[in-house]
Amino acid sequence: MLLGVNHKTAPVEIRERLAFSNDPGVPYRELKAIPGCEEFTFLSTCNRVEVLFVSSKGDETERKVRDFLFAGSMSYDEAGKYVYLYKGEEAIQHLFRVGASLDSMVVGEPQILGQLKDAYRTSSDQSCTGVILNRLLHKAFSVAKRVRTETAIGSSAVSISYAAVELAKKIFGNLKGKRAMLAGAGEMAELAAQHLLNQGIAEVVVANRTFERAVNLARCFNGKPLAFEELVPELAHVDILISSTGAPDLILHKEDVKPIMKKRRNRPLFLIDIAVPRDLDSKLNDLDNVYLYGIDDLNNVIDINKSERDKEAVRAERIVTEEVLKFMLWLGSMEVTPTIVALREQAQEICRDEISRTLANCKDLSPKDQKSIEKMASAISNKLMHHPILFLKGEDAPEDQRRKLAIFRKMFSLDSVSRQDNGESD
Amino acid sequence: MGDLLFKGTFLLYLLSTIIYSVFFFSQNKTVRKTARMFLLGAGIFHTIYLIFRYFEAGHTPLTSNHDIVSFFSWAMAWGFLSFRWRYQIKNFGSFVSILITLQLIVAAMSSSEVRELQPELQNILFPIHASIIITAIAFLAMAFCGAIMYLLQERELKSKRFGFFFSRLPSLDALDTLNHHCLSIGFPLLTLGMITGLIWSKQVFGSFWSWDPKETYSLITWLLYAAILHQRFTVGWRGRRIAFFTIIGFVVSLITFWVPSYHFTGL
Structure with a gap:
């Protein structure tokens, strides 16, 4: 089961309330105390907070987890507007999509996989994961890897921010060591800033009319907050400006930037204006070494890459679906009955093989004798199977039960066939 | 053969x-x-x-x-x-x-x-002077190629219409660095070539400088490139302006190349 909020379901004000960054140990301790929460992992990033858990108690656990997430900041029903809950196959599919960065704000951005890996490492360090989650998360990592290597989803310009990065690369070549400034806030601007950071930009400075918001946002990027009045002088030290303020008028004129360019010794300045109405004077583009792009210009760049992106996304989704099916197959086998069936089949097969080999050497036996040898073989195998099967059927806590099953299947190598199918999984 | x-x-x-x-x-x-x-x-x-x-x-x-x-x-x-x-x-x-x-x-x-060598050209300094100058101009020619590429790419970036060249040309920064690189090899060589030329002239004609058209043009070329580098280092000129002047510089150096000299024909 997977319960969470992300950038699509909850606005940033809600997500802010869910940030658990102070002490990473706390969520684990609290989640562990929830009854029925047998295995879990906890992922918290700027854009999403998700709890992935395995429970035998279903709804009851879900309710508790949701209470934990919102920690009393809003009622259960109110929270229901923002959270999503996936069960079974849907949860697996969602996790795979998250890992493969198909659910990200910037589709294809590579950071999420690292964050997921960290989350998994922490929860397994705290021994919060078990048989199912171990396998599920490892699978999620390998799905992400497959998507990355088999599709070009991570490489082509897929959104405004990709377009911005693409253009920045054509201007600056390498983005390492460059500085960006974010003026105002807004999903798209933050996204672009995040994306530039992913591309190795040195720092993001955040300017906002309300300094407090600048501070908050800057924390998100590990950057430096700036008062709005400092924006123009700071242009001497940044290379990229992403502007998306709600200002009704232009915030930056050609005359403001002209002296700045002298100070910059004409190092190129890339201005991105994604505000509506516009923040930046369109005459800025006439200045030497200043490149001004508005939202429509960026959309133009995107269109060039769009059809390709769609194709890649479809392929990526196909990989995810395929892997989900494979995982469901494995999950289905992790029950007592199918395990017993598989074990019996295996025993019968061994008996059949051995009998036919023996009988091939003793051709002078009467049909009756042959029958009794066959009977003996199956009796022996049944006797041998008897106690292991009883052990398997024994009542246990669900978590122990799964561990038992896993060991059991390993002992009799019942997964050997399916293991070859997805060889790279572990 | x-x-x-x-x-x-x-x-x-x-x-x-x-x-x-x-x-x-x-x-x-x-x-x-x-x-x-x-x-x-x-x-x-x-x-x-x-x-x-x-x-x-x-x-x-x-x-x-x-x-x-x-x-x-x-x-x-x-x-x-x-x-x-x-x-x-x-x-x-x-x-x-x-x-x-x-x-x-x-x-x-x-x-x-192969023609008979005029006595002035038999001086050992002449091939040294000529080869240095030509190598210098080869680097300036590469700067010229880079400048053309820069202007093509810059035009697409400024006009925001991404055509044929956008994906095929490197980043502006790379091209500007290339220009700088070529000029900082080409210009010292050009200077060295001019100096060897002066000494050669002194040895064979008796004077360092005689305001021969070829000499005048080479002075113009040298001053032009000196100005480009000077502007880059002091005022921080870069990009389009530098590219533009690099092209002019190269055209002038070609003229210098072909301009007749008092002393020789075909040099």
Whole structure:
């Protein structure tokens, strides 16, 4: 089961309330105390907070987890507007999509996989994961890897921010060591800033009319907050400006930037204006070494890459679906009955093989004798199977039960066939 | 023999240029590799040809039109190949190889006949002066190619219409660095070439400077490049302006190249 909020379901004000960054140990301790929460992992990033858990108690656990997430900041029903809950196959599919960065704000951005890996490492360090989650998360990592290597989803310009990065690369070549400034806030601007950071930009400075918001946002990027009045002088030290303020008028004129360019010794300045109405004077583009792009210009760049992106996304989704099916197959086998069936089949097969080999050497036996040898073989195998099967059927806590099953299947190598199918999984 | 070597060299350059152009359209890496191999082969062939010319003429082959242009393209080819060893500029080869081949066409059309050497040219300083100057201009020619690429790319970025060149040309920063790199090799060489020229002039004509048109033009060229570098270092000129002046500089240095001298014909 997977319960969470992300950038699509909850606005940033809600997500802010869910940030658990102070002490990473706390969520684990609290989640562990929830009854029925047998295995879990906890992922918290700027854009999403998700709890992935395995429970035998279903709804009851879900309710508790949701209470934990919102920690009393809003009622259960109110929270229901923002959270999503996936069960079974849907949860697996969602996790795979998250890992493969198909659910990200910037589709294809590579950071999420690292964050997921960290989350998994922490929860397994705290021994919060078990048989199912171990396998599920490892699978999620390998799905992400497959998507990355088999599709070009991570490489082509897929959104405004990709377009911005693409253009920045054509201007600056390498983005390492460059500085960006974010003026105002807004999903798209933050996204672009995040994306530039992913591309190795040195720092993001955040300017906002309300300094407090600048501070908050800057924390998100590990950057430096700036008062709005400092924006123009700071242009001497940044290379990229992403502007998306709600200002009704232009915030930056050609005359403001002209002296700045002298100070910059004409190092190129890339201005991105994604505000509506516009923040930046369109005459800025006439200045030497200043490149001004508005939202429509960026959309133009995107269109060039769009059809390709769609194709890649479809392929990526196909990989995810395929892997989900494979995982469901494995999950289905992790029950007592199918395990017993598989074990019996295996025993019968061994008996059949051995009998036919023996009988091939003793051709002078009467049909009756042959029958009794066959009977003996199956009796022996049944006797041998008897106690292991009883052990398997024994009542246990669900978590122990799964561990038992896993060991059991390993002992009799019942997964050997399916293991070859997805060889790279572990 | 010499004729055959020259034809072979020319053919290799031509093939390399054609393959580089194919690469420019297709952007297939194997094609680029082939083009580079051809250019390297052409460079080696060309070197052999120059050595052959040296023995054929009995002096450094830098006195006829044919030889000067041939040496010029040789210096450019090796200059470019040496760059490849240091760093890579996307699709730079496509532009440079065209210029090299154009020069070789000029060389092919001028007479490769070996002429009697005028006494002033027999001074040992003359081949030193000439080869340094020509190598300098080869680097300035590469700066010229880079400047053209810069202007093409900048135009697409400024007009926001992304056409044929956008994805094929490298970043503005890379091109600007290339320009800087070429000029900072080319300009010191040019200066050194001018100094050796002055000393040579003093030795054979008795005076350092005689306001001969060729001398005047070379002074203009030198001052122009000095100004470009000066502006870059002090005011921080870069990008489009530098590219623009680099192109002017190269055109002026070509004029200098062809401007007649009082002293000689065809130099």
